[in-house]
Amino acid sequence: MKNRKTIPLQGQPEEAVLANMEAMKSGDPMWAEGRTWSLVYHVDDEHRALLQQTARLFISESYANPFAVESIQRMELDIIGMAAGLLNGEESTAGTMTSGGTESILLSLYTYREWARSSQQGKKRNELVAPLTIHPAFEKAAHLLGLKVRKAPIDGHCRANIAEMEKLITPRTLLLAVSAPAYPHGTLDPVEAASALALRYGLPLHVDACIGGFMLPWVEKLHPGSIPPWDFRLPGVTSISADTHKFGYGSKGSSVLLFRSMNHLRHQFFITTDWPGGIYASPTLLGSRSAIPIATAWAAIHSLGQEGYLGITRNIMEGCARLRAGIEAIPELTILGQPCMNILAFATRSNKPDIFVIADFLEERGWVVDRQQRPHSIHLTVMQHNLPAIGKYLDDLKEAIAYARNNPQAKAQGSAAIYGLMARIPFRGMVSSNVRQLFEKLYGPENGETEKAPSGNNQQMPAPPAWMGWLNRLLSKW
Ligand SMILES: Cc1ncc(COP(=O)(O)O)c(C=O)c1O
Numbered sequence: 001m002k003n004r005k006t007i008p009l010q011g012q013p014e015e016a017v018l019a020n021m022e023a024m025k026s027g028d029p030m031w032a033e034g035r036t037w038s039l040v041y042h043v044d045d046e047h048r049a050l051l052q053q054t055a056r057l058f059i060s061e062s063y064a065n066p067f068a069v070e071s072i073q074r075m076e077l078d079i080i081g082m083a084a085g086l087l088n089g090e091e092s093t094a095g096t097m098t099s100g101g102t103e104s105i106l107l108s109l110y111t112y113r114e115w116a117r118s119s120q121q122g123k124k125r126n127e128l129v130a131p132l133t134i135h136p137a138f139e140k141a142a143h144l145l146g147l148k149v150r151k152a153p154i155d156g157h158c159r160a161n162i163a164e165m166e167k168l169i170t171p172r173t174l175l176l177a178v179s180a181p182a183y184p185h186g187t188l189d190p191v192e193a194a195s196a197l198a199l200r201y202g203l204p205l206h207v208d209a210c211i212g213g214f215m216l217p218w219v220e221k222l223h224p225g226s227i228p229p230w231d232f233r234l235p236g237v238t239s240i241s242a243d244t245h246k247f248g249y250g251s252k253g254s255s256v257l258l259f260r261s262m263n264h265l266r267h268q269f270f271i272t273t274d275w276p277g278g279i280y281a282s283p284t285l286l287g288s289r290s291a292i293p294i295a296t297a298w299a300a301i302h303s304l305g306q307e308g309y310l311g312i313t314r315n316i317m318e319g320c321a322r323l324r325a326g327i328e329a330i331p332e333l334t335i336l337g338q339p340c341m342n343i344l345a346f347a348t349r350s351n352k353p354d355i356f357v358i359a360d361f362l363e364e365r366g367w368v369v370d371r372q373q374r375p376h377s378i379h380l381t382v383m384q385h386n387l388p389a390i391g392k393y394l395d396d397l398k399e400a401i402a403y404a405r406n407n408p409q410a411k412a413q414g415s416a417a418i419y420g421l422m423a424r425i426p427f428r429g430m431v432s433s434n435v436r437q438l439f440e441k442l443y444g445p446e447n448g449e450t451e452k453a454p455s456g457n458n459q460q461m462p463a464p465p466a467w468m469g470w471l472n473r474l475l476s477k478w
Contacts, residue, residue, distance in 0.1 A: 003444070029368050034389030036368040037380040043249050043312060044384065047303065051251050054292070054299040061291035066283060072291045075298040079244060082301060083256040086217050087209070087231040087240055094265050095258035096283050097244070097294055101210030103285050104241035104257040106141035107268055108206045111239075111259070112175045113145055114267035115204075125174040131160035131189060133182035135208060147174065158182070158337030160189035162197055169201055180209040180216060180230040180240075184372055184379065185336045186343025188212070192228060195236030204238040204264065207231065210255060213242020215341050218313035227340060232260060239264065249304065249312075250297030253290060312384060316342045319390055320382040326394035332401050336377055347377040353404030356412035361400035367393065 012020075031040040042048065063072050076097045084093040098104045109128065116122030127148045130138060134151065142149045150173075152164035160178045169176075176198050178189035191207055198205035207230060209216065220227040231240060242248075243255040259265040271281040304312070320342040327333050327346050332353065336345045348355045355376045359369040362378075370379040382390075404410060 030366075032385055034386040034393075035366055037382070037386060038370050040383065040385070041246050041249055042383060042385045043300075043304070047249065047300070050299055050303055051296045054296045055251065058291040058295040063289040063291045063294065064287055065281070069291060072294050076294050079294065079297055079301065080256055080258070083213070083242055083244075084232075084258055087213065087242065087258065088233045089258060090232065090260060092261040093232060093258055094262050095256055096265070096268065097297075098255045098257055098284050099253050099286055099289070099293065100245060100255050101135070101208075101241060101243045102137040102140065104210065104243070104255040105135065105137040105206075105208060106144065107257055107285060108177075108239050108241060109138070109141045109145055109147060109175070111264055111268040112204050112206075113147060115264050116174055118267065122174075125172055127168075127170065127172045128175055128177055129165050129168045129173055130177040131165065131179070131182070133158065133160070133184050133187070133189075134177055134179060135183055135210070137210075138177060138208075158185040158187045160194065162190055162193040165194070166197055169197075169203070173201070173203055175204040175206060175238075177206040177208060180207050180212045181340050181343065182208075183211060183343070184377075185345045186339035186341060186381075187337035188216075188227065188230060188340040190228075191230035191237065192234055195234035198236035198238070205236045206239045206241070207237050208241055210241050210243045211246050211343070212341060213240065213256070214244065214247040214249075214309070215313065218309050219317060219341050221310060222314055222317065232258075244297035244300070245293060248297055249300040251293055253293030254297045315387060316382050316384060319387045320344070323380065323382060323390050323394070326390070327397070330398060330401055332405070333397075336375070342382040343380070345372055345377040345379045347375050351376055353401070353408065354410070354412060357404045357407075357410045358397070358400040360412055361403050362393075362396055365396045365400075367396065 029036045029039075031042070058072070061069050061072060063069055066073050066076070079097060080095045083089075084095065096107075098107060113126070116125045126146070127150055128138060128142055129150050129152065132151045132154050134149070139149050141147075150168040152168055153161055155161040165176065176194060178191055178194045180191060181188045194205055197203075209231070212230075216227055216230065231237065237260065239257065239259045241255060241257050244250045245252045245254045248254070269281065269283050271279070273279050320339075324335060324339070324344060327335060327344075332348050333346050334349055336347055339345075348358070355378060356371065359371055359378055362369050371377075372379050386393075
């Protein structure tokens with residue numbers, strides 16, 4: 001095995017370990033300077049320090065069994081209750097905390113599958129009907145659970161087309177799913193119509209509010225009437241996923257999955273009784289769970305309070321409006337769909353000039369650019385740390401457009417060529433097998449070199465292979 005390594009013979013002093021990690025971080029995206037437009041959900045340095053202190057407090061606990069650590073159990077139940085209140089749940093609303101959006105989505109599908117299997121007539125139900133923009137986590141979950149996703153085309157505003165979804169409903173349909181909002185364009189699906197459809201067919205409806213769950217309620221409070229109802233106020237909505245590690249501002253690794261009632265949730269719990277190690281009962285997917293994400297989510301909610309969330313939301317919605325107005329003032333650009341919060345995507349009209357040439361230009365200026373396809377576009381999420389950078393971004397964007405306009409022969413370069421190619425290749429299988437190969441390279445023996453047993457304390461990390469840079473960029477938008 002070529003990439004076999006040896007654990008250092010002697011431990012290093014704390015300062016050396018920390019210095020080594022600091023050095024490794026030097027190539028990471030400079031999010032604090034507002035150069036990234038996704039992934040990092042930062043409030044301010046004070047909030048970050050609170051999360052760090054909280055993590056220190058719960059570094060040792062293992063939350064494998066929800067009865068094992070009373071403090072974490074209390075915090076988990078507290079957060080679930082507050083999420084149910086925020087999303088207009090009923091008295092019966094119940095849920096669990098998971099490790100993130102993907103786990104919440106996976107468990108929602110699993111729970112509905114188990115619920116359906118518990119009745120004779122539900123056994124053949126194995127299909128999920130959702131719009132094209134639904135997050136890939138649903139496809140991953142369906143793949144793992146032996147279910148099938150049937151995707152309906154979206155409407156002209158990048159929203160779920162409920163009439164198209166209805167056409168895909170068959171006796172095999174297990175559930176419907178829509179987003180609040182969908183990640184690519186920040187557009188809220190017509191959840192009211194989806195709720196009516198679910199009720200008409202007697203199907204469960206999951207609302208993926210992983211990104212919007214802790215944001216839309218504040219936007220609605222600040223701008224009454226701007227957000228149509230999408231949560232448990234709608235009678236057809238049976239479950240919602242809302243991530244505390246996104247706009248809840250906890251540290252990474254937490255989400256809330258709520259069901260309208262225990263009727264569904266009880267099918268999520270896994271219990272086995274004949275293991276020699278004892279009775280094993282697990283409410284979610286993971287076994288041992290870190291207590292840290294739950295504790296930091298709890299700390300975030302309690303230190304910010306409603307007023308804190310409203311203040312941050314006001315700031316970032318104002319910033320987003322400024323950014324949007326700046327983009328709309330550029331005649332070549334168009335905003336896709338109808339963004340309902342602080343997420344938007346823009347494209348050039350008929351891709352002229354090529355949006356990826358513009359993306360290249362922005363990257364040259366040090367911006368981390370999230371590229372999207374179908375249609376080619378650039379994705380932005382406005383966070384607190386982006387606010388001071390908006391003016392500079394718009395200036396660079398105008399320059400990028402002028403450059404692309406004056407150089408019509410310019411072709412997307414570097415990573416853009418790869419992205420552009422990836423987006424244009426007609427055979428999706430080729431893209432998928434290329435990315436699979438990259439994963440094999442990353443985790444396989446081709447990565448790194450065989451190491452000799454280190455003797456001193458001054459080991460340097462080997463430099464990452466060159467291809468890792470573009471793979472990281474490719475994957476960073478997920
Ligand atoms: C709408 C939506 N659903 C699900 C997810 C997946 O969440 P996670 O990355 O926490 O697994 C995301 C992530 O951005 C998202 O935006």
